[in-house]
Amino acid sequence: MTEALNVEQAAARLRQAGSVLILCHKNPDGDTIGCGSALYHALAALGKTAAVLCADPIPPRFAYTAPRLFRGEFEPELVAAVDVAGLQLFGDKGLMPAYSRRVDLCIDHHAGNSGYAQYTLVDAGAAAAAELLCQVIEAMGVELTPQIADCLYTGLATDTGCFRFSNTTARTHRIAARLIEAGARIEALNTRLFATKSRGQMEAERIARSHLEYHLDGRCALIWLDRDETAASGADPSDLEELTSLPIGIEGVKVGLTFRQQPGGSWRVSIRAAHGVDACAIARRLGGGGHLRAAGCELLGTLDNVKQAVLAEAEAVLDAAAEEES
């Protein structure tokens, strides 16, 4: 059983520790990296030994958060995890397994946090773990420097789609205001995080959009990109994730599908669903999985066969959802 802490208690534990190892989740996003880095800079400002450990490399787009990375140089008095809801999310690469089973303090905003740490500060009303960590850092008596503000803003902005998603609250905006006053370079950050695409991404998007099709009486929209087109676009395949939000963003569409052919020839299918439709149910029928609103699977075959297979399952799930509603 974990013991629940409040902001002040969590801050006190961090202040008491002489050295702190900060753990982020695998496949790191802006919130876990932003929090890990902000906490590192805050602890360093207090003269403590601190470093960040993540099972995967920090994506280059977050390089400016500039934490010290842990390479086993010290034995931490305290192990803290940020934005990590459960043990399986730490991953098992490198030094991680040696520390992820002995987390002292977890700071998180997931309602489903499994309570794996000895002490846990969870606030499911926080839009990002950064919203919570900002309060902890202030309670630690650390001044919000521009560097810390940049890191916290990164978590806040990426987890809220830049204040667009429904998790955004009045407090989220107030903390953004504080971070701007503390010197967060929001113009450069927003440009980097949200507004810049490579020419290759633009070209891949142009091709995918030119393949837009409507099916099932307009309840389903799909786009696709085969491997030759991906190669010709010059885009890095890892930069094409945003394509998956295009079809579901069209008026009236309940299921949005994106088909990306992989280098081996198979088709990676990304399924997005509107409120009331279960994307994961569609994916599961095809051997995949995921969440209620975002799921996926990978299929072999010609594009036409793959499309027909996915559309058939989408139709079944859509019809079931319509029946339930009526």
Add this chain to the structure above:
Amino acid sequence: MTEALNVEQAAARLRQAGSVLILCHKNPDGDTIGCGSALYHALAALGKTAAVLCADPIPPRFAYTAPRLFRGEFEPELVAAVDVAGLQLFGDKGLMPAYSRRVDLCIDHHAGNSGYAQYTLVDAGAAAAAELLCQVIEAMGVELTPQIADCLYTGLATDTGCFRFSNTTARTHRIAARLIEAGARIEALNTRLFATKSRGQMEAERIARSHLEYHLDGRCALIWLDRDETAASGADPSDLEELTSLPIGIEGVKVGLTFRQQPGGSWRVSIRAAHGVDACAIARRLGGGGHLRAAGCELLGTLDNVKQAVLAEAEAVLDAAAEEES
């Protein structure tokens, strides 16, 4: 010469008037409509006769702002303009010319406001006129209802690209927080304003993207849409504002241009500039105006002529900026 007012003085003038006509700018966007509607609801709450006049229809996506539209039913004691930087922006359709030459009070956030009104409240540091109007409405002693908050949030969110653009300040976020506490339905608004596109918008965007061109050694990117394409797409022309952010979002681009042909045949040019480049300087050389990062003008001629004219000015401004930097 106009007389400058502060927030309290502007609020007092509005409180003193028995009836108020509120003018918006032509080709209305979320800020002018949001402000016009918010001010209408605030005045109505004080029991005053008020209505909104705009040379163009209110776009359907802003229908929820629900102002009373002016049809000449009363002779206003006070004529107020919101988010209108100069006389030419009123347009000359319908009843507009009868009132746009006798504006008593202008509330605006454009640094280049021409001072056409008898009294002017301008704050160029406000990200949106709605940021300023929120303070005026509070100074009027009107409670921020959910309806008023929705209208003000519309102006704030649309003029800042949902808090992404560089005009966003700590005050912008604090006002967003106030509006959320006042009941602004940000989930529904953000979905409507930012996450949902009509089939027509998707088609217009597909066409515009297919016209993507790079110029000036990649420092400039442009897209265009002629009036036949706009008509064929089925998109409402007022829903094509988002196109203007596409070219400037490409890596390495310093000036992003969007050319939209108007029904009369002229070309509306939207100019967006990266840090260190003055979009307004480009627009001014072509008879237009705007802000440092976002400006525009309207030109007659063939697409090729218009492109060449704008590219020549963009090159001059880009070269001057590069020289200043070096």
